[in-house]
Amino acid sequence: xxxxxxxxxxxxxxxxxxxxxxxxxxxxxxxxxxxxxxxxxxxxxxxxxxxxxxxxxxxxxxxxxxxxxxxxxxxxxxxxxxxxxxxxxxxxxxxxxxxxxxxxxxxxxxxxxxxxxxxxxxxxxxxxxxxxxxxxxxxxxxxxxxxxxxxxxxxxxxxxxxxxxxxxxxxxxxxxxxxxxxxxxxxxxxxxxxxxxxxxxxxxxxxxxxxxxxxxxxxxxxxxxxxxxxxxxxxxxxxxxxxxxxxxxxxxxxxxxxxxxxxxxxxxxxxxxxxxxxxxxxxxxxxxxxxxxxxxxxxxxxxxxxxxxxxxxxxxxxxxxxxxxxxxxxxxxxxxxxxxxxxxxxxxxxxxxxxxxxxxxxxxxxxxxxxxxxxxxxxxxxxxxxxxxxxxxxxxxxxxxxxxxxxxxxxxxxxxxxxxxxxxxxxxxxxxxxxxxxxxxxxxxxxxxxxxxxxxxxxxxxxxxxxxxxxxxxxxxxxxxxxxxxxxxxxxxxxxxxxxx
Amino acid sequence: xxxxxxxxxxxxxxxxxxxxxxxxxxxxxxxxxxxxxxxxxxxxxxxxxxxxxxxxxxxxxxxxxxxxxxxxxxxxxxxxxxxxxxxxxxxxxxxxxxxxxxxxxxxxxxxxxxxxxxxxxxxxxxxxxxxxxxxxxxxxxxxxxxxxxxxxxxxxxxxxxxxxxxxxxxxxxxxxxxxxxxxxxxxxxxxxxxxxxxxxxxxxxxxxxxxxxxxxxxxxxxxxxxxxxxxxxxxxxxxxxxxxxxxxxxxxxxxxxxxxxxxxxxxxxxxxxxxxxxxxxxxxxxxxxxxxxxxxxxxxxxxxxxxxxxxxxxxxxxxxxxxxxxxxxxx
Numbered sequence: 001x002x003x004x005x006x007x008x009x010x011x012x013x014x015x016x017x018x019x020x021x022x023x024x025x026x027x028x029x030x031x032x033x034x035x036x037x038x039x040x041x042x043x044x045x046x047x048x049x050x051x052x053x054x055x056x057x058x059x060x061x062x063x064x065x066x067x068x069x070x071x072x073x074x075x076x077x078x079x080x081x082x083x084x085x086x087x088x089x090x091x092x093x094x095x096x097x098x099x100x101x102x103x104x105x106x107x108x109x110x111x112x113x114x115x116x117x118x119x120x121x122x123x124x125x126x127x128x129x130x131x132x133x134x135x136x137x138x139x140x141x142x143x144x145x146x147x148x149x150x151x152x153x154x155x156x157x158x159x160x161x162x163x164x165x166x167x168x169x170x171x172x173x174x175x176x177x178x179x180x181x182x183x184x185x186x187x188x189x190x191x192x193x194x195x196x197x198x199x200x201x202x203x204x205x206x207x208x209x210x211x212x213x214x215x216x217x218x219x220x221x222x223x224x225x226x227x228x229x230x231x232x233x234x235x236x237x238x239x240x241x242x243x244x245x246x247x248x249x250x251x252x253x254x255x256x257x258x259x260x261x262x263x264x265x266x267x268x269x270x271x272x273x274x275x276x277x278x279x280x281x282x283x284x285x286x287x288x289x290x291x292x293x294x295x296x297x298x299x300x301x302x303x304x305x306x307x308x309x310x311x312x313x314x315x316x317x318x319x320x321x322x323x324x325x326x327x328x329x330x331x332x333x334x335x336x337x338x339x340x341x342x343x344x345x346x347x348x349x350x351x352x353x354x355x356x357x358x359x360x361x362x363x364x365x366x367x368x369x370x371x372x373x374x375x376x377x378x379x380x381x382x383x384x385x386x387x388x389x390x391x392x393x394x395x396x397x398x399x400x401x402x403x404x405x406x407x408x409x410x411x412x413x414x415x416x417x418x419x420x421x422x423x424x425x426x427x428x429x430x431x432x433x434x435x436x437x438x439x440x441x442x443x444x445x446x447x448x449x450x451x452x453x454x455x456x457x458x459x460x461x462x463x464x465x466x467x468x469x470x471x472x473x474x475x476x477x478x479x480x481x482x483x484x485x486x487x488x489x490x491x492x493x494x495x496x497x498x499x500x501x
Numbered sequence: 502x503x504x505x506x507x508x509x510x511x512x513x514x515x516x517x518x519x520x521x522x523x524x525x526x527x528x529x530x531x532x533x534x535x536x537x538x539x540x541x542x543x544x545x546x547x548x549x550x551x552x553x554x555x556x557x558x559x560x561x562x563x564x565x566x567x568x569x570x571x572x573x574x575x576x577x578x579x580x581x582x583x584x585x586x587x588x589x590x591x592x593x594x595x596x597x598x599x600x601x602x603x604x605x606x607x608x609x610x611x612x613x614x615x616x617x618x619x620x621x622x623x624x625x626x627x628x629x630x631x632x633x634x635x636x637x638x639x640x641x642x643x644x645x646x647x648x649x650x651x652x653x654x655x656x657x658x659x660x661x662x663x664x665x666x667x668x669x670x671x672x673x674x675x676x677x678x679x680x681x682x683x684x685x686x687x688x689x690x691x692x693x694x695x696x697x698x699x700x701x702x703x704x705x706x707x708x709x710x711x712x713x714x715x716x717x718x719x720x721x722x723x724x725x726x727x728x729x730x731x732x733x734x735x736x737x738x739x740x741x742x743x744x745x746x747x748x749x750x751x752x753x754x755x756x757x758x759x760x761x762x763x764x765x766x767x768x769x770x771x772x773x774x775x776x777x778x779x780x781x782x783x784x785x786x787x788x789x790x791x792x793x794x795x796x797x798x799x800x801x802x803x804x805x806x807x808x809x810x811x812x813x814x815x816x817x818x819x820x821x822x823x824x825x826x827x828x829x830x831x832x
Binding site for chain 2: 145189190200203409410449456
């Protein structure tokens with residue numbers, strides 16, 4: 001405990017330097033801005049800003065980049081509540097009840113609840129990183145290929161169970177995602193799959209290209225489809241601080257959301273995305289009156305918002321303790337660390353304590369700043385969202401193109417975001433959710449990799465998945481959840497949960 | 502009111518652009534002749550890897566020498582082939598150059614069924630830049646203290662053990678294959694997507710043995726997470742003087758390493774090559790750069806263009822039988 005305090009003390013002494021405070025603030029501000037603007041995500045932004053950080057010292061650079069990432073989670077909720085457009089994938093679920101609250105004239109309360117829930121979750125997650133960093137370095141090492149495979153299967157099954165709308169469409173989307181993931185050179189044999197002899201497909205489909213196309217470009221197309229009906233809340237924002245009754249209603253949801261989000265955030269394969277979905281499903285299931293959900297239930301904002309922020313924070317754990325990026329943003333962070341001569345891995349904590357603890361302290365400070373930036377600036381964000389779309393979308397489109405080109409410097413990537421934009425638009429028009437596709441894409445690639453690795457290690461014997469207790473446990477849990485989801489009675493209630501949404 | 506916000510946004514854009522320019526701004530002292538404008542250095546691997554780190558350090562020093570900015574562009578894809586192919590087809594004016602490696606200029610061309618370029622005919626060599634040792638590491642729980650014990654263990658239980666590498670057909674995979682063939686042992690290769698995930702599984706004990714770049718494994722060796730059995734170079738690495746070489750530890754003649762070198766498009770005028778070579782050699786003699794490379798476990802080397810040309814041929818000749826024996830082909 002004294003160690004922890006001493007370490008946090010060290011962290012704050014670094015994070016509180018004038019330069020680092022300024023960088024943290026800048027990161028949070030840019031993050032909120034891009035979170036608010038639909039179609040510009042933290043991946044593209046961090047990729048675009050990476051070269052600028054070369055001149056900074058590594059601690060400052062990473063503090064700023066981290067600020068962009070969790071700042072975007074805050075900003076994403078603002079758009080979700082006010083415009084019914086999730087600024088980030090993790091705030092999709094906030095649109096359900098947050099936007100309804102806004103339409104009922106409680107936009108301020110929804111924004112306030114989201115900000116406070118996020119701040120609380122961020123604080124808890126920061127403490128969690130500080131406390132669990134060292135032991136988790138060891139725990140995560142227990143996970144071998146068999147366990148990771150089981151984890152991925154579980155992730156995909158949860159994605160089906162938690163998907164909105166038709167279960168068949170969700171399964172279809174996940175399978176398409178897995179198919180996309182299998183394009184490219186096979187890791188084990190070096191043979192090309194589904195590349196049609198096209199050189200630019202040899203490395204497969206890039207995650208950020210797919211994500212930017214499916215979410216960014218498709219969103220722009222969809223908005224252009226019916227610009228005038230863009231649903232910016234015209235009512236008064238109203239007061240921001242939730243009242244006593246609201247707080248009482250939201251507190252248990254915040255606590256549950258924080259636990260769910262923190263846990264899922266640690267998992268590899270973008271577990272942070274699952275947090276808000278899981279939290280919402282649980283809140284709705286245990287609510288006395290589930291019908292309130294989708295009609296402006298404050299728990300439906302508080303739970304998922306705390307879950308997404310907690311997840312955004314705890315996804316730093318695999319990065320900082322193992323040097324393994326759980327998602328694309330963290331992968332960019334690995335790049336930033338290496339550029340600055342820091343070798344990511346368990347050594348960072350002991351060899352660069354300034355970086356490790358400085359970043360952790362800055363995360364808490366950043367969350368505090370975000371609370372302060374967000375609440376008074378809500379008015380500004382609202383006005384920003386009222387900027388006519390014809391002025392906004394060319395800028396977003398340009399940012400997307402520059403951002404995607406700057407990652408690999410390959411022109412086909414830019415063409416690909418246009419292609420996936422059209423695919424995404426078609427999917428939306430046909431009533432398919434693009435989110436399960438992306439999840440299938442991310443988890444599918446890892447799942448195949450781990451499956452084959454586990455089988456190579458066991459020399460082809462599938463019993464390995466049942467011999468290892470953690471893997472077997474995860475698979476059993478998955479089977480139970482899947483069975484439950486397919487039971488007719490539960491299926492009916494699940495449909496009710498999501499069709500109202 | 503709403504019209505004022507685009508203006509605000511453009512202020513932000515402007516300041517980002519200004520910051521970029523400020524970072525790039527350097528006094529220009531070109532005096533006639535080549536180079537009169539910035540030079541693009543294509544690094545065919547992602548930002549953050551060892552080739553990228555070496556490339557950026559060199560680019561910075563060469564900018565000072567040439568009086569023109571050397572701009573790094575990471576052109577990523579197909580194990581380095583996309584970036585290399587781009588330079589093979591670029592204008593031979595000296596404004597587009599490549600950071601080649603053992604992968605782009607020896608291993609990939611040997612493995613590919615469909616060859617996007619010829620590593621000898623399609624490039625004008627400029628200079629060798631750096632040599633990065635590879636290292637044979639094992640999980641500390643594996644009951645072997647040195648290379649001899651490892652070979653004995655592998656011989657005692659053939660086919661039981663696995664080794665990890667950063668991917669199929671990488672210099673590290675082939676270092677492992679060369680080790681297998683020279684020691685007459687068998688191990689199952691487990692490919693990963695890059696060193697990081699492979700290291701994780703070896704530290705965790707999922708896979709007991711790994712061939713890795715010394716820079717990426719060094720933290721684990723220092724912290725005791727991995728046991729460094731031997732480096733793959735002819736001489737010991739200056740950053741780890743206690744770790745023997747594989748050649749001295751039991752396999753005389755064994756030598757592999759990752760190298761980085763500068764290449765220009767074919768038919769680049771000799772005067773331009775000369776200028777680039779001089780700048781590269783001067784950059785590589787800079788004490789500050791040597792120090793930073795050493796901290797990164799890389800050794801600074803430089804060469805004449807002719808020597809690099811010979812080096813590529815020698816590397817192709819050395820790896821061809823290993824690639825053939827390992828049976829690795831990619832499309």
